[in-house]
Amino acid sequence: MYPFQSGVKKASIASWRCAGCVALLIAGSWGCDDELSYSRVSTGDVPSAACADGVQRAACPDSHPAPGPVGPTNNAVTPDVDPVPGDEVPGTDATTPPPCERNERVLVELGHVGLEAPEGGAIFDVDVKEDRAWVTHERGVRVVDVADPTRPVLLGATDPPIFNAHGLAISNDKANRLGFLAVVGDGLRVIELNDDSAPVEIGAYDLVGAAGAEYANDVVLVGDVAYVAALAQGLWLIDGANARHPAPLGHCCVNPSAHPLAGPSDVDVVGELAVLADTEVGLRLIDIADPRRPVELASLPLAGPGRAIRARGGRAYVALDDAGLAIVDITHPASPTQLATLELPGRAIELELADGLVFVAAAEGGLLVVDPEAAEPVGARYPAAGPTAETSVSAVQVVGDRVYLADGEALHILTYTCPQTP
DSSP states (O other), X not given: XXXXXXXXXXXXXXEEEEOSSEEEETTEEEEOOSSOOEEEEOTTOOOGGGGTTOBOSTTSTTTXXXXXXXXXXXXXXXXXXXXXXXXXXXXXXXXXXXXXXXXXXXXXXXXXXXXXXXXXXXXXXXXXXXXXXXXXXXXXXXXEEOSSTTSOEEEEEOSSOOTTEXXXXXXXXXXXXXXXXXXXXXXXXXXXXXXXXOOEEEEEEOTHHHHSOOEEEEEEEETTEEEEEEETTEEEEEEOSSTTSOEEEEEEOOOSSOOTTOSXXXXXXXXXXXXXXXXXXXXXXXXXXXXXXXXXXXXXXXXXXXOEEEEETTEEEEEOBTTOEEEEEOSSTTSOEEEXXXXXXXXXXXXXXXXXXXXXXXXXXXXXXXOTTSSSOEEEEESTTOOXXXXXXXXXXXXXXXXXXEOSSEEEEEEEEOOOOO
């Protein structure tokens, strides 16, 4: 996430936990060394007990069920031909055709709602829990009712505005819903979300008093700990158990450059490892086993500036602006290895992982669905006909079979589904 571009964000995290030497993963096998070993819990395959540690995003199935090939299907059957017993596909009836192949799916818009953002203003982040979506932009946070995806409704906004709120992480406690904001110029802010019509700020931690700069750009919430990626400052670990008085736990990894806009722009957390997208270095890997003493394990230069990052199945996916998408093997965190860099249309500034795919917010390139294993990696895109003069997708979140994306004016709700047969 980059504070002076129209794009950024986070959304999905997975959970690694300290385990034995080797743990089976949804995407293969995870080999570990003697010092750091992790087990991977993949989105949509997480038992309820796996979320007891408070991981706040895609690791919890109740908030982010895994997407699947759902949507309109052709249920027609020739009226004068009876199905032959035993020919049915298991789990379906004889009139239901099998689902289409993944590379045949398309993005279909269900509905959208204007965000009443300032004209030309940037949308930075979107997070979704149950039937609510929260969107950050230059003047704070908007709350949207998404219970009916065909008719989303704007419910309220922070008042007074919180300017330049970039990163956003929403707690899982529905009875006492909180939002943690990474705010350029103000550090970490905590807002109470119990009243949809008027979210209100209740706490803050000012990064300026600690390190002399305030370029907080992204935040991930795991349990009560907020992980804040801050340009020029590195990674901050902040205790949010007392939301009215957040307190620092640890700090790591100030960039070698003194440039105020160089450094970590996005963060993801997987168990005892934090992965950073860095505008100067590319990729950085941080051991956070002791939150009071985070230690940098390795860094890896990439083909472009790191804008956004997600990690899953022993790999990190890094959005590199106009340099495309980098795929890095992080099976051994102390020695990451770049596997590929995919060229993409537009500028990759945000991404989300779901169902083995990478959903890339590519600014003027629109939304791209990327299959890293395919010979032709770019599949479905939105708008389907390609970008228009009005297109500038800057934030994306995937929840179940719904894809939430934001541009400069609206929140759009799409479904990634098999095409409807006439």
